[in-house]
Amino acid sequence: MTKILYKFTGNYSAKVLLMLQNKPILLLLISTFFFLNCKEDKGISVKLPPLDNVKNSIAYAEGFNITNHSNFSVLEVNNPWPNAEKAYKYVLISKENAAKTSFMKDEYDGIIITPVKQIVVTSTTHIPALELLNEEATLIGFPGTDYVSSEKTRQRIDNGSIRELGKNEGLNTEVLLSLKPDVVIGFGVDGTSKSLNTISKANIPVIYNGDWVEKSPLAKAEWIKFFGALYNKTKEADAIFLTIETDYKAAQKLAKTVNNRPTVLSGAMHKDVWYLPNGTSTEAQFLKDANVDYLYADTAGAGSLALSFETVFEKAKSADLWLSPSYYPTMDALKQANTHYTQFDAFKNNNIYTFANTTGNTGGVLYYELGLARPDLVLKDIIKICHPELLPDYKTYFFRPLN
Incomplete structure (x- = not known):
């Protein structure tokens, strides 16, 4: 089975993260919202009759x-x-077949000619898929390029092959339109x-x-x-996912x-509220699969838990480990934010680990880019x-001890 390679810079900075972990505002900070449209074809008017169809195998999504x-x-x-x-x-269709096939306009939200030659994506989580499929050269625009950690894609940004498109909250539409991408991959919380x-x-x-939902x-x-289908690389995407699934x-x-355990x-804490993953979250699933005793594994909900310091301290004062202490880059920064943090055993024993310090050259957090695409690495971390003792020769990919 082919080994999946994905290179990143080894420069770790202590830049304060814009995206705060385990907080409801995370959804706002990672959002660029797109309303669907399609390239209209004046010749598209005849509804295609039903054909034999086969659904691709989607096991988890x-x-x-x-x-x-x-x-x-x-x-x-x-x-x-x-x-x-x-x-x-x-509709995903080749240029040749599109020339001789008609569709009802109102039946589909877009007609995409495949394989895609030029693409704009709007989240760092989309970039690993392009690189794993060896299609990173098709990326021509991205909003917030400083948040990209990948060494390969950063090189293309630096040499001008990928244009900066501004902020997620308000794309530079003038630049984007001038690029004339075949498709824009977006995400949003309400579609406006x-x-x-x-x-x-x-x-x-x-x-x-x-994917984030x-x-x-x-x-x-x-x-x-999803990306494999855009590039006519279904078999390659299946093989990559199978490798990740097997390793996980x-x-x-x-x-x-x-x-x-x-x-x-x-x-x-953020202001007066301690935010942490609920027991049905993806973060909690990682902890369950790692066979640890997450103290809030029995909770449920659609978002993060929002608790008082006193409530958390009473339950977690003696916790063996403290993972992902929000955006704090050092023990001293944690202490300066709230001296009461020093009362936790995990603080006293230097058993606090964060992914916040594993960044690219311009401060982009690697976990926010690659963690979603490579859950096998997150779990092994x-x-x-x-x-x-289970992984004596393994070096963590995202997480590091808080300095």
């Missing part, structure tokens, strides 16, 4: 599916954001965006990507098949062999921290 017809495929995104009321359908209204009028198709690590990683399950099985605390 619930937010999309792909149906293969004889000369085109249909990509359906049915959960682009929480509680979405509409499913979006896109002034920027996309402008792009829609220019007939540039936009596809929502809902998925409920499990492997479900999020399976969205590489092997690590999960290894973690089950230990009886000692250290207690784990997560998150930190946590196992290494919590059960170091």
Whole structure:
């Protein structure tokens, strides 16, 4: 099986993260919102009769599916954001077949010519899929290029091959329109965006990507098949995901062999509220699969838990480990923020670990870029921290001890 390679810079900075972990505002900070549109073809008027169709195998992801017809495929995104009321359908078709095939305008939300030659993506989580599929050269624009950590893509940004598109909250539509991408991959929390209204009028198709809405690590990683369909690389995407899935399950099985389950605390205070993952979150799933005792594993909810300091201290004072203490880069910074943090055993014993300091050259946090695509690495990191004897030669990829 082919080994998956993904190179990053080794320069770790203490830059304060813009995106705060385990906080409801995370959704706002990672958002660029796109309204769907399609490239209109004046000749599209005849509804195509039903053809034999075969659905691609999607094992974990619930937010999309792909149906293969004889000369085109249909990509359906049915959960682009929480509680979405509409499913979006896109035709994926070759240039040759598009010239001789007609579709009803109102039946689909976009007609995409594949393989895609030029693309704009709007989240750092989309970039690993392009690189794993060896299609990073098709990326021509991105909003917030400083947040990109990948060494390979950073080089293309630095040499001008990838244009800066401004902030997620307001894309530089003038620059984006001048690039004339084949498709824009966006994400949103409600499907509204002034920027996309402008792009829609220019007939540039936009596809929502809902990987972040998925409920499990492997479900999020399976969205590489979404990108595989855009590049006519379904087999390659399947093989990459199979490798990730196999590695993840092997690590999960290894973690089950230990009886000692250290207690784990997560998150930190923001103003007067301590935010930490609820027991049904993806973060909690990692901790469960790493066979540790997450102190809030029995909770549930749609967002982060929001508790008082006193409530957390009473339950987690003696926790063995403290993972992901928000954006704090050092022990001293944690102490300066709230001296009461020093009363936790994990602080006293220097057992606090963060991914906040593992960044690219311009401060982009590697975890926020690659963690979603490579849950196998995240899981092995946590196992290494919590059960170091199981992976004696493994070096953590994202997490480091808080300095």
